[in-house]
Amino acid sequence: MEKQIQGMAHRLVSMYKNLNSNTKAIMKLGFVFFPFALYILLSIFNFSTALKYLFMTLGLSSMGIIYSFYIMIDILTKETGTGEMQRIAKFITDGSEGYFKAQYGTIFKLSFIFCFAIMVVYYTRPTPVNQNEVESANIGNSAMALFSGLSFLCGAVCSAFSGFSGMWISVRANLRTAAAARRCYNDALTIAFKGGFFGAMINIALAIFGISLLFLIMYLYLFMKLGSEENVYQNIHEIPLLLIGFGFGASFVAMFAQLGGGIFTKAADVGADLIGKIEVGIPEDDPRNPAVIADLVGDNVGDCAGQAADLFESISAEIISAMILGATMANEAEFSVAQQISFMFFPLIVHCLDMFASTIGIFFVKTQQGLPQYIAGYERLEEPLDIMKKGYKVSMAIGTIGFVAICYKFLNPIKYPNAWICFTFCGFIGIIVSYLFIEVTQYYTDYNYGPVRSIVNASKTGHATNIIQGIAVGMESTGLPVIIIGVSVISSYFLGELSGITNEKGECIGGLFGTAIATMGMFCTGIFILSMSGFGPIADNAGGIVEMSEQPEDVRNITDKLDAVGNVTKANTKGYSVGSASLACFLLFSAFLDEINFISPIKITTVDITVPEIFIGGLLGSMTVFVFTSWAITSVGNAAQDVIMEVRRQFREKPEILENQALPDYKTCVEIVARAGLREMIKPGLFSVLTPILVGLLFRMIGSYKQQPLLGAQVIASYLMFSTATGILMALFLNNSGGAWDNSKKYVETGAAGGKGSETHKATVTGDTVGDPFKDTAGPSIHILIKLLSTITLVLAPIFIANVDTKSSS
Template identity: 55%
Template sequence: MALLLALVILSIYLFRSPTPQQESSGLGRSTSAYITVAAFLLGALCSGIAGYVGMWVSVRANVRVSSAARRSAREALQIAVRAGGFSALVVVGMAVIGIAILYSTFYVWLRVDSPGSMKVIDLPLLLVGYGFGASFVALFAQLGGGIFTKAADVGADLVGKVEQGIPEDDPRNPAVIADLVGDNVGDCAARGADLFESIAAEIISAMILGGTMAKQCKIEDPSGFILFPLVVHSFDLVISSVGILSIRGTRNSGSKSPIEDPMAILQKGYNLTIVLSVLTFGLSTRWLLYTERAPSAWFNFALCGLVGIITAYVFVCITKYYTDYKHEPVRTLALASSTGHGTNIIAGVSLGLESTALPVLVISLSIISAFWLGQTSGLLDEAGNPTGGLFGTAVATMGMLSTAAYILTMDMFGPIADNAGGIVEMSQQPESVREITDVLDAVGNTTKATTKGFAIGSAALASFLLFSAYMDEVAAFAQEPFKQVDIAIPEVFVGGLLGSMLIFLFSAWACSAVGRTAQEVVNEVRRQFIERPGIMDYKEKPDYGRCVAIVASASLREMIKPGALAIVSPIVVGLSFRILGYYTGHPLLGAKVVAAMLMFATVSGILMALFLNTAGGAWDNAKKYIETGALGGKGSECHKAAVTGDTVGDPFKDTAGPSLHVLIKMLATITLVMAPIFL
């Protein structure tokens, strides 16, 4: 599919007119087309490798964690964190290295800044294909992985827990292997591709805005503003490694030593990473963003970075509050389960809706603060107008993602701990060992929810930057200003409505894909229990492979429709209104309608993703809270109601919600790449 889309991009760029900057530098249509396609394919390849490495490490760390849990909770935690850390460092490293290779290759090949050649300030525009390639693979990895893991999970829970009354991860459940495989596919591979795409999109958009601002302000050496994002994420690799290595284990007996709170240990590592991030960010801004035209501008941009770092920290705290069972929201949700399945669903939906308020306020405050700090940095364009606002927002996004490797480590920790618990259950280890893996699993649920909150926050800021970059690119191709989108124009308003509709339709199709696949799994598991009654007495072995085959084939089949919707919609809308604009005398109508579609889809997508992620995480941890012995414990009517809520929340938090992070960034990158055909 990536190759097919690459051919489409090649055709579009071969037949569209180059920008004035490209014409002046001698960059023809064919060269521009091949560069964009090469960047797209490299982005897709790097995104795929990042996801594969996450899954490869996870399946090898699971057994080691389950073995370590027999000796010490802290040792099991250390192994899970360091395994997740390795995957996270590879993901961030791949994003940085891929863009650095492209930038260096194009710089040398095109003889940038030589007489008659391209200027360095225009070079980042050639990298947009890389972000689109990363988005393309991430969307299908998240969709396919989410459908796979949650269909298996829902099928295993409904028949195993609710109907047969057997524990989670019990080897008698025919869907248990598919469930455990799905944790690696959906949480490790998909989330790795998701954050890879976030980082790639943020780096490219920040480089574009840095180059644009340097051009407007006539900065003597623009390279610092363009390369700043790469340096920040290079430091991220170092400081996150320090945070990961600060988590050390012991080999004391797990049964004799008390179980420490793993969340507190992870939080200490995160706090250390945050402190180091503030220091390295300040050094980077002074080193790369100092300019004699505005000697104090670097300090304003350092404060923008601090805004982003604080935003990330607050997002982590908000998500933890709404999804950790130590706090009131999840305990209230668990209590609602005691009065039945319906009240559990009502309480979960209301919790998810409420949880959108604080993150939106935080995002709004951070965007306005960073824009104001950038605007007052002292950088002025040729007309004497302040011009650092958008770049200030870009720097804030860099600040938010400056600890991305540690955040991704906490996310990768979740499925590793979950799988370790499954191995302990299936190998019939002592209860004390299962208690340790249960604690790690519950913390893993919280860290996974935390990462999703972090991902949607970074997606919101990155999409804002990409939207600005899209408007700049349209202005360059149209050779006229494109500074605002007027939603009072009926066609533009319709574009906005279509953008919001896209979010809801995409979410519906993603959830229904899980539902249909789960029905196949439920029917298969029921069939095996009926036809093989000896399974319950361990006299017959379930056919695990059949369930794995069902979810694998169904996930590949079901992800096509929502994935195609996401890719085709902005192109069809843009082309349709371009034709309408041609006949009505409004040449920029297609670009304006797509801009409105992108704007409304981003806003709706942020709110929907926050609702889906938090509600799903809260339902899951309400079930975990009851399984600790509260409100009747495992097997009680309260527990059965909580399992129903968890089942509803599964496609919310692991399929539709995370896919929306990718969708809103992919809409931004696809419009950026396809901008020429809207004019």
């Protein structure tokens, strides 16, 4: 399989090289104008509303995938540097791809087990009480079981492919970025950024394509089963409920991918730093360190493959939950079928806008060609972050204008002519929230601001005070984000209700959908923001290749500049991820209540935590976050111990390694970390999946005994609320404290507070080592955890409800 991929890539690169500049320019223009051409084409043909939107999203997402491969080919045509650089890069590529195969082999074995369990749940589920709904429209439990299993596997496969794509391009872009730094600052910057853009674009495009394709399959199945399009339209608003398996499959794979990759990368990083910088006093990425290749491999399997799967899971969960809420609200408001379909497809169309806006933005990520002629000129190079922000502003402007237009087109029901204005402002709230989260995160993690410098000052008096101040900064950093989340949820909910949309009882029902629109607003330039995140590990790897191949100082100056900014962008996008996860979980919780009310004749309107069982469910939710965090951090520590023992053994048995007279055994360190990563990811991963199921089943049995059939579902609702709240705070604390520790070390390495080798520097290295599993293993895994808990309970909602006696309940 690997040889076929390599061969296909080689053929595509050869074809691309034969194109002249005019042909390439025409291709780029074609990508830009394709959405308009597709819209005109679909308007000519007399398709139904649903099919027109489905073909539109399938066409645009397909074009997004094609364009991402165009970017990939453009990267692969670049120079690959010296023989030594290529040799080092091959170590990284082989280690990354070998670990990926082993990790995803384990993940897919677990996925098939859970796929079978989901099919059993749906095959044995009670018949929904709403007899006119899609699930009772002659579909049957066997078809439901088959489709749910298919959705789960489709989500898992797409998530795995997105992770593989991000990792595959990363291990190739890093070498080309390093080679480009030898001749042109602009080329090095753009190659690294395009590598991140490829991973982000293919993630969004795959999510849109996968969800649209499953929707089309279900639509066609209903058409064949019910015999007419009119009958399908009567039930079309319930189809999104059948797609939740896709989100669960994506979450399931993302959890193990992020855990395994995070354990790998940080175990190698901790081991390399403790031995290299503290015990023997060699610099970062020194070729004498046996763990240095494992560290560079970890950047790819953790920060690229793991983060790509995390991104795919976030987008999928947010799209499906917003589709459920939009369809439910439009149906309850008794909109026309065409208007219901518009509200339902709005999330998919917004993400198509994201692909367009972000694609335009990358054309502006560039600076002057060539290199400075004097060493002093390197200090005057335009900052990479400033260059990327130029493109971001362009994407933001296009995204904002496009968002207004899409709201007017899709969220403009005849009965409520001003609703689209309210929903547009909900989207603006989301856009503002994404900006504020990035700014707040930068304030707490960038060494140009007070919090990080306070850690540096504390480090002057030792290691312990460094740790104390880092924890304090992390805890303080939860304050502003929580206030931002609170204000955004309340204000978007209020604006949603101001839309005036009501149900048949006259009750306002637009609030939840307003919150969903705010989440959409956060993602209208999501690809560009996540491209900046993917830029980080590529720049880091490029710096490692340059250091290990002993390139001249002027080349290192460029990669150091890119690497420094890469750390900032990675930290900033972690804050963005927490904000989007918070709003997405709120939507998923609401979708869970909709699913319960759909299945059961007894409705859940409130979750009363004064009921002892429900309160205990909430405590168990908070406990899940803390225990999961503990096991994730412990896993890094256990794996790091194996690395440290191996590095010490090599230095002890071959002291000539430190004298540059012998090469270290890089492969053994990579194999040790790989085995440890695979071993250690199982325990916290299975804990996160099985705990909500066991809690729900336990309280379902208690509910059956107490004649309270919905007790299990109510306890799970409390479990979700508490685990989400705790997870948000824990993720913010871990991400920001880890980022602050990391950048306090980097600030000292610029020459501040004694510079490299000083006691202050050693204290900051200790803090950075403690922060590594915080910010790159446990913190990002909690983003996935809180969404996984929501998606798994949404998929398995039927098993949390005891048998309901409709006669007694009535």
